[in-house]
Every structure is written in structure tokens, then in C-alpha cells.
Amino acid sequence: MSIRKEILERVGAKEGDVIRIKKKGKTYEGILMPHHEFSDENIVTIKLKNGYNIGVEVNRDTEIEILEKGEEKERLKASVPFDPEKKTISILGTGGTIACYVDYRTGAVHPAYSADDLAFSAPEIFDVCNVRARIVYQLLSENMEVDHWRRLAREIAKEFNGNAVSGVVVPHGTDTMSYTAAALSFMLKNLTGPVVLVGAQRSSDRPSSDAYQNLLDAALVASKTDIGEVVVLMHGESSDSYTVIHRGTKVRKMHTSRRDAFKSINVPPLGIVSNGEIKLLQGYRKREEGEVLVDDKMEKDVSIMYFYPGMEPDDIPRKKGIVLMGTGLGHVSSRLIPRLKELIDDGTTIVMTSQCIYGRVNMNVYSTGRDLLKIGVIPCEDMLPEVAYVKLMWVLAHATDMEEIKRLMLTNLAGEISERSYFA
């Protein structure tokens, strides 16, 4: 048994108790937190009154005393509430800041590992719905890949089909949340309820955390709406006044650190949640009857290429599919065109999006665009580059004929193409 466990057992300290640690003349007071697998064995983590977690390394000379038993929290944990009058949602944990612990060895943040902890981090959720919570995987979202999307899609379908939940909440790292949202949007068909991806820009050990509000509002949307789409829910502005419901195929992380980093691009958001009230702002797909279907075949040999002045023909690799992020209305330099033609003639599907992010590609205006159309580059309307990437993976796994691939890329499958640019 480690020294940490030994000392805590001796005084009978349990997670949730308020304790005092005395070490080398210094005193620390706070709530005893769960031990984190990434922490060194003899680190005791306590949450200070100011909301921050600290780690204290203990040894045989360290004194610990209990100031207050954490009965309230213990009782809550012991009795996960279930109210047959309320709808049930599933929370499927995938990792990310919304469920993060600080690693006191390095000072960096690592993902947490219990979905129950997640639900209990915002116990007000139980006022609006019952919760089934489990962990699908534990990942910093920059490490998520195609097979993680596929597994998540199947786990979500299982919750709807096997457990008849009204909606599924997916806490997710924000880095690639919009990629996952797009992937689920193409993979999940006939959704019988909302799939709400939710993240946090600031971890819950920080006073400015957005984790609590986002999770609570995500549970509201999952239990109280008739949406039958994949959506992303995040803060709407830098204070806590409202959260925004974004369509999964039209949302993008547009700031490295702000809590309102996620923006609907080229369309208004689907709705907002303010003070527990959900306002739906525009047309959305309604929940369907029957079974949720999963169609998760994906062609992985696809890449995103960001065009820049000076890009060489050899910089463009041979792939099954390439998403170009061109300039302006959808251009690359003319001297790349022979290379692109060679690849297309050999069977590569090349589609065009814009590095402007906002707006719609239009390759009929300038000669470069027309030349690119002529060799078979497919213009992706107002699709986000990341969404075009995910869609191209899906389309290439469902069609081999070039005309059929083009038809599918230009068909609005999951709200990824808007009829007109709202900011044209």
C-alpha cells in the first residue's frame, strides 16, 4: 500500500471530505479529490476554496486531519436518482477538457476517466432528466481518428435503439469536436433524437470553466427537444448568459481559447439556450421514428491540402481523395493544374474549398477557376474544408464512379450545404 493510501486510511479520510494537510510547517485546506491515474502515487489532490485543485506530495511525516465529512456529496453519489416521470438521456464520455484533471507532475491537463463524475459535476442535470453515463474512450481530441468516429456512431445508435433514450450527450475535446460532429452527421441516419456534442474551453478546476453550463444545457437539449440531428453546444459569448446550438456540419472552432470559440459558419445557429429555456431559431430535422441506422464506411486515404504561394506540384501527394483549401472563390496557382489533372486522370477525387472559411466557392468567375473545373475539380459550395474532408471520406466509401462521387459531393446529405450564403 502506498504512503498516500496508508495515511488517508489511518485518519479515515474519504473523497469529498474537507481535510487539512500539514507538511514542513505549511498548511493546506480543501476537499479531498479522487486520485488521478496520471498523478504520482503519493500526490494528494485537494480542491481549494478558490476553486483551484492543487497536488501535495505526502510522506510519513505529513499530518492529515478531517475538518468536515463530505456527507452531502457521498449521499448523492450513493443514490443516483431515477424519476420515471422524466426522460432519460445517455452521456457517452470521450475525454477532453470538459472532463479534465491536472497532472501535477507536469502541470499539464489530462482527460478524466469516469462518466459518473461528469454527471455529478453538474447534479442539476437530475432535475431535468435521468442519466445513463458511461465512458466510450478517454482521448485528447487531437488524437481522435476515423475509427473512433465509427465506434462512437455505433455506441450512440446502441443507446437510442437498445435503451430508448431521448437524446445522447457526448462530452468531447474541443480541438476536433467539429470533425467528429460532421462524421457522426454523415454516419447516423434516421436519428430518433438529438446527439449533442459538448465541450469546455476551460477545465472544471478553473473558476472560469464553461464545463458546468455547457453540460447542463446539453442535457436540456438532449431531453427536451425534438431535434433529429447531430449538434454542437457551446458558450454563445464570453460570459455565462447563453449557449448556442450549432448544426454539426456547419460549425467550426474559431478561437484558440475563448469560451465562445465555436461559430456557425455561413448559417445562423439552430438555436440558443438561455436560463434553462431553449429557443430554436431556424428549421432543423425532426427526430424520426424507428431505429437509428449506422452507415460508417469511410475511405481513409484522403487529405486536406492548404494552398500557399510557392506550392510546388510535387507537394501534392497521390491519394484517393484530396480536399484543397484554395484561395478566394476556389483557386490555386495555374502551374499546379497539370499535376492536379494527372492525379484526377489517375483516379484521385479532388474537391475545392476556400481558406477564407466564410462564403461559398464559385469557380466560374475567374479563368483559374474555370480551368480547374475543366480538369474535373469538384467545387464544394459553402462547405467547410473540414466537413468536405469528412464527407469525401464517406462518399469515396460509398461510390466509385466519378459522376456518382460528384453527384454525392454536391448533394446536401446532412445540412452541410446551405441554399444560399446568409452573409453573401
Added chain:
Amino acid sequence: MSIRKEILERVGAKEGDVIRIKKKGKTYEGILMPHHEFSDENIVTIKLKNGYNIGVEVNRDTEIEILEKGEEKERLKASVPFDPEKKTISILGTGGTIACYVDYRTGAVHPAYSADDLAFSAPEIFDVCNVRARIVYQLLSENMEVDHWRRLAREIAKEFNGNAVSGVVVPHGTDTMSYTAAALSFMLKNLTGPVVLVGAQRSSDRPSSDAYQNLLDAALVASKTDIGEVVVLMHGESSDSYTVIHRGTKVRKMHTSRRDAFKSINVPPLGIVSNGEIKLLQGYRKREEGEVLVDDKMEKDVSIMYFYPGMEPDDIPRKKGIVLMGTGLGHVSSRLIPRLKELIDDGTTIVMTSQCIYGRVNMNVYSTGRDLLKIGVIPCEDMLPEVAYVKLMWVLAHATDMEEIKRLMLTNLAGEISERSYFA
């Protein structure tokens, strides 16, 4: 002599005259426009009353008559005004929509070829300054490359040093205008006046063109301010009420088609121009005394790599320099790290920016970021990815020692790093 020339000569029609064309029972009236080199030989181009240009193919049966001689315009052209009381600016044409003609064979837009035409397209410029105008090159800006930036830098210095102009206006295609602005910002030292890059999102044959207002306001900034920086001037909102002066290293095209597509990122703009009045909003570098210096050495073996889930280690090429566009605060998937380490150990400089576009990278928060720092990836603060790309080319041509490269990348050379994020 072509049929077109023959018919026009016979009736004595000159560019600028209002003419009527009768062909197969149809009648067209408008101002006779210059013949464009890209048009078919027998296409007569006229500007209709509604502002649009059309092309009419003429043959021996076509009747043309002159309705009104374009005397006013002719007289203006004959006498380029020069007022010794006024300051002189240079206009250096490089191509782009701001100087575009429609190619009536294809319907696409091609760059124009006379800087005088440019100046005369907004003759009100002569009310505020004298104009020296010449063409440096004629390019759709997606075709601009490193050597074009270098040539332009030298031509700009020549105007300041040889002709003592108060400022230089560079009409430029909007697609890569921010890349060029960044390149000039690093190449030009000790600027004795403003360098104003200006573009148009709608060509001047369209009633909604922003070419006129942007060019006029650019001339104002070039002649009336004491700015000693490279700036970009474009529309501030979708009507014509004001234009915005952006710092050349902090601006990005953020919409494919809107006239206010250009945005200052992470900082407020330097100023605005409204009804002929210039308001400077924040600190800027003042014009220097003496000679403008050009330091245009660039390492071309640099690329931008856009990270996406599923990116393979082999997708990252061997280059002298690589700008990563990572997720969030500056991440890529952990399984790419060995490949990045291998490249860095072999001498590649790898720097990190964010695909969020807005905000600042911070690689100390999460374990992935710290791992990337540990292998030597350089975090580019709040630099735009495109600016980091141009800067890395410049830095690699001026330093070989890894510590010196890092020091230069993290030194604010041309306003590319802001002290803090204004939208943190």
C-alpha cells in the same frame, strides 16, 4: 485590318464615345470601351447605362453610329494633371479584380494592363494628389510567388528612394494579397511612407464594385498619412460607408465574396477612412527619414501543413521549414510526434500556428503541446498561419543556427505578434 477596326474607323468611333450598334434587328447602346487583348478580334465592348460591360461580335453587316463624342474623357486623358502644391504617390499595378476586364469568349474575368486606366478609373484621385502610375506585372494573385514579392519590394523602394513619393499604392488581387502584404512587411525596412495594398472583391464593370472607393481611399492614405508600414485597405462593411486600414501582418481574407472580406485578426485595425476623412485608431510605425532598404532574401523550401484527424506521419514532407496549422491551442495527434522529431533532428524548422485562425497558441496547457515543445516545435504566438509561413521563409534565409531561428521567430519584427490577444 480586322472587321472591327474597319467598321469603327469608317464611322470614326473612338474609345469613350457613346455608340449605337445595330445587328440582326437588335440594338445596343453604350460607351465604346478599349479592346481587350484576350477578347476575340471582332468583339466590340461597350459599357451599358446600367454599368455592365457587354461584348458584341461585329461583321460586315453590322451598323455602328456615334451618338455622342466622348470629349470630356478624351480631354482628361490628354492632360494628366500635375499640381506642384500636392504630394505625389505611385500606383504600381500588379493585376487582380481591381483592374479587371471580362473576357467575352469565356465569360471569365482577366486582369487589365494599364496603370493609367487604373488611375483614370477614379479621376477624383487627382483632387488629392499627383499620380505616377506603372504596371509591375499582370497577375491573378493566386499565381503570385516569392520572386514576385521580391521584385515588388524593389520596385516600391525605387519609387520612394528615386522619386521621393509620399506613398505607394499597390492594386493587387485579393486572393493572396495578405501573403504579399506580409512579405513586403518583412522585406521593406525604414519605410519613408505608407505602402497601401488595395484590391476589389467586385470588378469595376459591376455596379456593386468596390474598386473605385478602395482605390480613392488608398490614395488618400498614401498621400495624407505619416504611416511607415505596409497596410491593406479594403471595405469595412458591405455598403460603401467606410474603408479599413489593416496592418499588413495582421490581416486575412475571411470571406470568398463579401466586399468587407478582409479582417484584422487578434488586433483592432490601424484605422478607417470615412467620407474622405482618415481616422487612425491605434499605434502605428511612423514614416522614417532616409532611404528605404530592401532585405528580400527568402528560403523557398517551406510549406504549410494543415493538420486533420487521420493525418499519417508520411504525410509530412521533408522541408527546410514547415508551418503546422494545428488544432486549438497548437496540437497535432501524438502519433505524428516521432516523425516531427525525426525531421527537427535532421534540421527542419517546424513552427506551430492554429487552424482556429483567431487567438494565440499556448502549448503549455495540454500534454500534447508540451510534448511538441520538448521536441523543438516553435509556438508562433498569435501569428496568422500565412504570416508565419512568409516570416519563416524570411528567417530561414537570415539565420542557420536553431537558437537564432527560434529567437527571430519569437521576436516581433513587423507587428506580426501582438502583445496580448485583444479578444482573449
